[in-house]
Amino acid sequence: MVADMGWDPKVWEKPMEFKPERFLNAADATSGHGGGEALFDITGRREIKIMPFGAGRRICPGSGLALLHLEYFVANLVWYFKWTAADGDDVDLSDKQEFTVVMKNPLQACISARG
Numbered sequence: 001m002v003a004d005m006g007w008d009p010k011v012w013e014k015p016m017e018f019k020p021e022r023f024l025n026a027a028d029a030t031s032g033h034g035g036g037e038a039l040f041d042i043t044g045r046r047e048i049k050i051m052p053f054g055a056g057r058r059i060c061p062g063s064g065l066a067l068l069h070l071e072y073f074v075a076n077l078v079w080y081f082k083w084t085a086a087d088g089d090d091v092d093l094s095d096k097q098e099f100t101v102v103m104k105n106p107l108q109a110c111i112s113a114r115g
């Protein structure tokens, strides 16, 4: 059901396309209000288009900490390593049923330390 939300073309433009820029301009995504117009709201206060932390009274109380931590973590990975796609890499986001549902052809990244 949560996955169906993410694939709903009435909610997301070209939902199956990898378009991380759809989440840009979302400075107030966690608070649901504040500066800038958010393209989405993960708190479910205004609308529910995506709910990685649940919604309502039992929403994850650690979401603020988690988002801060993840931003720091990803920023460090970008800062310390050079990222390139593996030769002949062809990402296919379609479902493949294994023990869990996985990507048919996941991204294979080559990383090397920045000099």
Ligand code: HEM
Binding pocket: 052, 053, 054, 055, 057, 058, 059, 060, 061, 062, 063, 065, 066, 067
């Ligand atoms: C990326 C990281 C995280 C994700 C995706 C996540 C996601 C979730 C989800 C989906 C729920 C269930 C919400 C519901 O029942 O509607 C939840 C609950 C909860 N999370 Fe997180 N969480 C994350 C990190 C954290 C962190 C860092 C903490 C604490 C420091 C935390 C503490 C909790 C607690 C205590 C609950 C239970 C809330 C309740 O039942 O009232 N979570 N989380």
